[in-house]
Amino acid sequence: MKLKNLFTEDRAVSPVIGVILMVAITVILAAVIGTFVLGLGDQVQETAPQASFAFDYDGSDLVITHESGEAINNQSVTIVDPSGTTAWNDSINNGDGKITAGESNTLTSLNANDGDTVRIVWTSESGGTSSTLQKWTYNG
Template sequence: MNRNEDAVSPVIGVILMVAITVILAAVIAAFVFGMGPSEMAPQASLRLSNASSAGFTLEHQGGDVIKYSGINITIDGTDVGAVNSSTGTLSAGETIYISSSTVGTMPTIANLDSVKIVDINSQQLISDFTVQI
């Protein structure tokens, strides 16, 4: 029997072209609509010390520089806000005392309270501490 297979190659070629077009459109749409890689939070090692009912010391032990205006502090579920400095940064080896004078409103800190440091831009957690007074 004679089989006519002249049209098989062009059909496969058209299917491949359509598939490539769909994949390219999906990749471009992902970047245009913000589904591409998200912004990363600063990677830093922080240590909480000298905790009292009025505040605590935050020590940067290494990693990326953290802008005070770029972090949000939460104490036991209460949003404290960012440090009152639009230009200050915390670099490796530096410390800052977090109290009512450095943030907007400071709740009284109790033993075993949870302190979270969150990057504002990416909404990712930088550090999470449990207070030991």
């Protein structure tokens, strides 16, 4: 019996399997490169912070208080009311640049009419994403 001839085969993988593997690698590389070239990777957005605000209107001034939730960078929060947009004033709180539970901001001389809405708007640091965290509507 000749055992020598049994182990003389040089091929380890058939050419068909090799071609399939090369095509699969090419497709995966094309997908990854295409994602970055088309900017789809940039569309992964920051999620808005989870926070709850309370509104207290006395007929003239509207006090907005951060009741609970995440601390938020005060530069990324604006207050949009019928007269325009106002930045969150952190200097009246502790001035640390963060809006934390218990801190408040006051819109003075807000002459609210029925249906007027005040919104707390968060904008991501990149500026590409914004979200309304909470809104208050005046019902006189």
